[in-house]
Amino acid sequence: xxxxxxxxxxxxxxxxxxxxxxxxxxxxxxxxxxxxxxxxxxxxxxxxxxxxxxxxxxxxxxxxxxxxxxxxxxxxxxxxxxxxxxxxxxxxxxxxxxxxxxxxxxxxxxxxxxxxxxxxxxxxxxxxxxxxxxxxxxxxxxxxxxxxxxxxxxxxxxxxxxxxxxxxxxxxxxxxxxxxxxxxxxxxxxxxxxxxxxxxxxxxxxxxxxxxxxxxxxxxxxxxxxxxxxxxxxxxxxxxxxxxxxx
Numbered sequence: 227x228x229x230x231x232x233x234x235x236x237x238x239x240x241x242x243x244x245x246x247x248x249x250x251x252x253x254x255x256x257x258x259x260x261x262x263x264x265x266x267x268x269x270x271x272x273x274x275x276x277x278x279x280x281x282x283x284x285x286x287x288x289x290x291x292x293x294x295x296x297x298x299x300x301x302x303x304x305x306x307x308x309x310x311x312x313x314x315x316x317x318x319x320x321x322x323x324x325x326x327x328x329x330x331x332x333x334x335x336x337x338x339x340x341x342x343x344x345x346x347x348x349x350x351x352x353x354x355x356x357x358x359x360x361x362x363x364x365x366x367x368x369x370x371x372x373x374x375x376x377x378x379x380x381x382x383x384x385x386x387x388x389x390x391x392x393x394x395x396x397x398x399x400x401x402x403x404x405x406x407x408x409x410x411x412x413x414x415x416x417x418x419x420x421x422x423x424x425x426x427x428x429x430x431x432x433x434x435x436x437x438x439x440x441x442x443x444x445x446x447x448x449x450x451x452x453x454x455x456x457x458x459x460x461x462x463x464x465x466x467x468x469x470x471x472x473x
Contacts, residue, residue, distance in 0.1 A: 260327035348412030370398025
């Protein structure tokens with residue numbers, strides 16, 4: 227595997243002021259650390275670095291950094307990967323980069339994207355395929371980092387899963403996560419209760435209103451009937467009194 231080449235220059239000026247001057251000149255401040263060696267402050271071309279990281283491996287790209295130390299009049303080749311980077315919040319211009327030195331003969335830990343392929347048996351039975359993990363953690367030799375891990379979901383049944391142990395790791399790479407980790411599952415879609423339509427809500431409202439009016443009418447009729455009974459009693463008393471006087 228051929229590594230992407232990037233040029234860098236050792237910088238001896240440190241601090242915020244020096245970094246600002248470096249950015250005005252069109253460079254990005256960076257540091258290189260790892261492998262038990264002293265951390266080195268560098269300056270790199272942002273355009274060259276962004277181009278290097280635009281390849282198929284993206285953030286997992288292994289770089290061959292040519293480090294020019296003008297003070298010592300020496301050039302050193304170091305292999306490294308981008309472990310952290312910062313962007314300007316508004317302009318999205320690269321602001322700072324951390325490089326981790328790597329050894330060609332030692333594994334590095336990376337996150338590799340997973341691509342699911344095929345139509346599962348569960349989907350054919352009316353299920354819905356759900357991705358639980360879209361990347362897998364792997365330990366790989368720098369020259370063996372895969373671009374993507376292909377996962378065939380054809381045999382995933384309804385209520386079934388696809389686990390890490392069912393995947394194949396390329397030569398020089400191995401999975402660094404539990405083999406029983408579920409990557410994808412197939413479940414029946416949940417049924418949602420249908421909300422009431424405008425017509426149904428209107429019908430319910432009219433029924434409630436009609437029920438309320440009927441109750442009010444019955445109550446009103448009862449109230450109107452009470453005084454009528456009292457009037458009849460009063461009239462009966464008056465007639466009784468009149469008959470007594472005539473005697």
